[in-house]
Amino acid sequence: MTTTQTYRILEADDIAAYLRERGHADGGDLTVREVSDGNMNRVFIATGPTLGLAVKQALPWVRVAGPSWPMSPSRADAEARAYAQVAAVAPDTIPAILGYDAANYALTMEDMSDLRVLRTVLNEGGSYGDTSRHVGAFVAALSFATSDFGMPSADRKALIAASVSPELCKITEDVVLSEPYIEHEHNHWHPALNDLAAAFRADPVLRTEVADLRHTFMTGAQALLHGDLHTGSIMVGDREGAPVVRVFDPEFSFVGPIGFDLGLYWGNALVSAVRARTLGLDGDHAEQLALSWQAFETEFRRLWPTRVDTFFDDAYLDRFLRRVWSDSLGFAGAEIVRRIIGFAHLTDLTTLPDPGPASREALLLGRALIVNRAELAGPEDVRALLEKK
Amino acid sequence: MTTTQTYRILEADDIAAYLRERGHADGGDLTVREVSDGNMNRVFIATGPTLGLAVKQALPWVRVAGPSWPMSPSRADAEARAYAQVAAVAPDTIPAILGYDAANYALTMEDMSDLRVLRTVLNEGGSYGDTSRHVGAFVAALSFATSDFGMPSADRKALIAASVSPELCKITEDVVLSEPYIEHEHNHWHPALNDLAAAFRADPVLRTEVADLRHTFMTGAQALLHGDLHTGSIMVGDREGAPVVRVFDPEFSFVGPIGFDLGLYWGNALVSAVRARTLGLDGDHAEQLALSWQAFETEFRRLWPTRVDTFFDDAYLDRFLRRVWSDSLGFAGAEIVRRIIGFAHLTDLTTLPDPGPASREALLLGRALIVNRAELAGPEDVRALLEKK
Numbered sequence: 001m002t003t004t005q006t007y008r009i010l011e012a013d014d015i016a017a018y019l020r021e022r023g024h025a026d027g028g029d030l031t032v033r034e035v036s037d038g039n040m041n042r043v044f045i046a047t048g049p050t051l052g053l054a055v056k057q058a059l060p061w062v063r064v065a066g067p068s069w070p071m072s073p074s075r076a077d078a079e080a081r082a083y084a085q086v087a088a089v090a091p092d093t094i095p096a097i098l099g100y101d102a103a104n105y106a107l108t109m110e111d112m113s114d115l116r117v118l119r120t121v122l123n124e125g126g127s128y129g130d131t132s133r134h135v136g137a138f139v140a141a142l143s144f145a146t147s148d149f150g151m152p153s154a155d156r157k158a159l160i161a162a163s164v165s166p167e168l169c170k171i172t173e174d175v176v177l178s179e180p181y182i183e184h185e186h187n188h189w190h191p192a193l194n195d196l197a198a199a200f201r202a203d204p205v206l207r208t209e210v211a212d213l214r215h216t217f218m219t220g221a222q223a224l225l226h227g228d229l230h231t232g233s234i235m236v237g238d239r240e241g242a243p244v245v246r247v248f249d250p251e252f253s254f255v256g257p258i259g260f261d262l263g264l265y266w267g268n269a270l271v272s273a274v275r276a277r278t279l280g281l282d283g284d285h286a287e288q289l290a291l292s293w294q295a296f297e298t299e300f301r302r303l304w305p306t307r308v309d310t311f312f313d314d315a316y317l318d319r320f321l322r323r324v325w326s327d328s329l330g331f332a333g334a335e336i337v338r339r340i341i342g343f344a345h346l347t348d349l350t351t352l353p354d355p356g357p358a359s360r361e362a363l364l365l366g367r368a369l370i371v372n373r374a375e376l377a378g379p380e381d382v383r384a385l386l387e388k389k
Numbered sequence: 390m391t392t393t394q395t396y397r398i399l400e401a402d403d404i405a406a407y408l409r410e411r412g413h414a415d416g417g418d419l420t421v422r423e424v425s426d427g428n429m430n431r432v433f434i435a436t437g438p439t440l441g442l443a444v445k446q447a448l449p450w451v452r453v454a455g456p457s458w459p460m461s462p463s464r465a466d467a468e469a470r471a472y473a474q475v476a477a478v479a480p481d482t483i484p485a486i487l488g489y490d491a492a493n494y495a496l497t498m499e500d501m502s503d504l505r506v507l508r509t510v511l512n513e514g515g516s517y518g519d520t521s522r523h524v525g526a527f528v529a530a531l532s533f534a535t536s537d538f539g540m541p542s543a544d545r546k547a548l549i550a551a552s553v554s555p556e557l558c559k560i561t562e563d564v565v566l567s568e569p570y571i572e573h574e575h576n577h578w579h580p581a582l583n584d585l586a587a588a589f590r591a592d593p594v595l596r597t598e599v600a601d602l603r604h605t606f607m608t609g610a611q612a613l614l615h616g617d618l619h620t621g622s623i624m625v626g627d628r629e630g631a632p633v634v635r636v637f638d639p640e641f642s643f644v645g646p647i648g649f650d651l652g653l654y655w656g657n658a659l660v661s662a663v664r665a666r667t668l669g670l671d672g673d674h675a676e677q678l679a680l681s682w683q684a685f686e687t688e689f690r691r692l693w694p695t696r697v698d699t700f701f702d703d704a705y706l707d708r709f710l711r712r713v714w715s716d717s718l719g720f721a722g723a724e725i726v727r728r729i730i731g732f733a734h735l736t737d738l739t740t741l742p743d744p745g746p747a748s749r750e751a752l753l754l755g756r757a758l759i760v761n762r763a764e765l766a767g768p769e770d771v772r773a774l775l776e777k778k
Binding site for chain 2 (some may be wrong): 148153154156157158160161162164165166167169170173177178181182204207208211212214215218219220221222311312313315316319320
C-alpha cells in the first residue's frame with residue numbers, strides 16, 4: 001500500500017465522473033447504483049443510453065465489518081492479475097475487463113446484473129446447463145497458461161513472487177484447512193451433527209490427510225488459481241438466447257495447487273447433488289464433477305502440445321493429471337466438511353426443511369473423499385460414493 | 390539491479406580501504422590476495438596482525454567467462470539471505486558472516502583459507518570425519534526454520550517472493566534436470582559410456598521420473614535451500630585440535646524441495662564411495678548417506694515440537710519425512726547422472742586411472758535411485774544397491 005495518498009474510496013455519486021476520467025464513459029447521463037453483495041468489496045453498476053458497466057473497488061477493510069477489520073486492498077491486484085491471465089487465453093470464461101486502476105484498487109468491468117449467481121439458481125431448482133464444461137475449461141486455460149508447461153521458467157518465478165497473498169491464503173489455511181478439525185470459536189453446526197463434528201475432531205486419519213492437503217496448499221506452486229471457485233463465484237444466464245457463464249471474484253488468486261480450484265467447485269457441486277436428491281428433484285447435479293473433470297482434462301490435453309517446455313513428456317502428463325485428480329478430490333472433501341461444521345455454511349443445506357440428514361450424508365462423503373482420494377480412480381467411483389449415501 | 394550507479398567492482402588494491410570503510414578493519418596494515426576459485430565470483434583474503442577476513446563479491450557476469458556471459462549479481466543477495474537464515478538457527482554450520490553490502494553484492498566473512506574443500510580431501514584419500522552429521526544438521530536447521538513448520542505463514546510468503554532466483558534455478562532445471570536425458574551440446578562423457586548415454590536418452594521410464602523430479606524442483610516450495618550442496622561446497626579442517634566443518638556458497642538458494650539439498654550431497658557422497666571402492670581404499674564413504682540422513686531426521690524431529698503451526702501432527706511428520714527421503718534419493722540419482730554424462734563432471738571419477746568402469750557403476754546406481762526412489766525404504770536399501778554394483 002505505497003499508494004495510500006492517491007487512494008480514494010468511491011461512493012455512488014463519484015462513479016459517473018470516475019468513469020469519464022478513466023475514459024470508460026463519455027459525457028452522457030449515467031445512472032449509478034450500489035449493488036455490493038459479497039462480504040469484502042463494493043460494486044457499483046453504471047448504466048446509460050449506450051453503456052452498462054460495473055466498478056468494483058476493494059476497501060482497506062472487510063466491507064461488511066468496516067474499518068475495525070482491516071484487510072489489504074491489494075486483493076484487488078490479485079483479482080486483476082488473475083483476470084489478465086485468463087483474458088489472454090480464455091476471455092469468454094470471465095467478465096470483460098475494461099481496465100484496472102491500481103492506485104484505487106478498482107476494476108471497471110462488464111455489467112453482469114442481468115446474470116444470476118449459480119448457487120441461487122440451483123437452490124431455486126434450476127439446472128447447471130453447460131456451466132461445468134465452462135468451469136473445467138476455465139481452470140484448464142488459467143492453470144495451463146500459468147504453469148511451468150505454459151509459461152517460461154523465468155516468467156513463472158516473477159508470477160510466483162508477484163502473486164503471493166499472505167492475508168487471503170491465511171484465511172483459507174485456517175477456515176478451510178484446519179479449523180473444522182479442531183476446537184475453534186468459528187465452528188458451528190446443526191445439532192443433529194454433534195456426534196460427527198466431535199468424531200471428526202478426534203479422527204487421527206482424517207487429521208493427517210487434511211494436514212497433507214494443507215501443506216500442499218501452502219507449498220504446491222503449480223499454477224495461478226482462482227482461489228475461491230465455489231458456485232457463488234459463477235454467474236449464469238442467457239443473452240439473446242445463448243447461455244452465458246462468467247467465473248468471477250478471483251481475489252483469492254495465488255500460485256497454488258490446481259486441484260484446489262477444481263476441488264472447491266466439486267465440493268459445492270456434490271453438496272448441490274445431495275440437496276437435489278433430498279428434495280427429490282430431477283436433474284444432473286450428480287454428473288457435474290464428471291463433466292467439469294472431462295472438460296478440464298480435454299482442454300489441458302488440447303493445450304499440451306503447445307507447452308513451452310518439451311522436456312515434460314506425454315507420460316509425465318498422465319502422471320500429473322492423476323495427481324491433480326486426487327488433489328482435487330481431497331480439496332473437494334475439505335470444502336464440504338468446512339461448509340457444514342466450519343465457519344461459513346452453504347445455503348444449499350441450511351435452507352432444506354430438515355438440514356440434518358443431508359448434512360450428515362455430505363459430511364461423510366467429504367471425509368471419504370479426503371481419506372480415499374488416492375484410491376478413487378475416476379468420476380464413476382465418486383458417483384458410487386455419492387449414491388451409497 | 391537498481392543500484393548499478395553505486396556498484397563498484399572491487400580489486401585487491403581496494404580491499405583494505407573497503408574493509409575500513411565498512412567498519413570491519415581498523416587502520417593497521419592488511420595484506421590482501423585474490424583467491425577466486427569458483428566459476429562465478431571473486432574472493433579476496435585480507436590478513437593483518439589481529440585480523441583475517443574474506444571478501445566475496447558477485448560480478449555482473451560469470452567470472453571465468455567475463456562480461457560476454459552476463460549474470461545478475463543478485464545471486465549474492467540469495468547467498469546473504471541463506472546465510473542469515475542459517476546464522477539465526479545453526480551458526481556453527483556456516484562461515485561467520487560479518488556483513489553484507491547489498492549495494493556492491495559483497496559479503497565480508499570468516500577467512501576459511503586454513504580449511505580445505507571436502508571433495509579435494511576425499512580425492513586425496515582423506516576421510517569424511519564428522520562431516521555428514523554436520524551436513525544433515527545444517528539441512529534440518531535451514532529447512533525447518535524456513536518451512537511452514539518453523540516460520541509463520543505470512544513470513545513464508547514474503548520469503549518465497551524475495552527468494553525467487555530465475556537465472557540460477559534455470560541453470561539447475563537445464564543442466565541437472567534435463568540436458569543429460571536429451572541430445573545437448575553441453576553433454577559429454579567417457580567413450581566407455583557411449584552405450585549407456587544413448588540408452589538413457591532413449592529410456593522412457595527414466596525420462597518420466599526425471600520430469601517428475603524436475604517439476605518438483607520447479608513447484609515444491611517447501612523451504613529455503615542451499616541449492617548447490619555438493620562436496621565442493623563444504624570446507625573441512627582442524628582448529629586447535631577440534632574438527633571444523635563449514636557449508637558455504639549458497640548462491641543457488643531459493644525456496645524449493647528439501648530433498649534437493651540432501652540429494653545433491655548424497656549423489657556426491659555415493660560417487661565418492663564408488664571411487665574409494667575402485668581404488669580399494671578403506672573408509673566409511675558408503676556410510677555417509679545413512680549418517681547424513683540420520684542427522685537430518687534426528688535434528689528435524691528434535692525441532693518438531695517447536696513448530697509454529699501445530700495443526701501439523703506427528704503422523705504428518707512421518708509422512709513428510711518419507712516424502713523428503715524419496716525426493717532426496719531421486720535428486721541424488723539425477724546429480725550422479727548429470728555429473729557423468731552432462732555438462733560438469735566430477736574429479737572423483739575423472740582422476741581415476743580408468744574412469745570407465747566406476748562411471749558405469751555410478752550411472753547405473755543413479756538410474757536405480759531415480760526410478761526406484763519410492764520403493765527404497767531406508768539407507769540399508771541404498772547400501773545394498775551400491776554394493777550390488
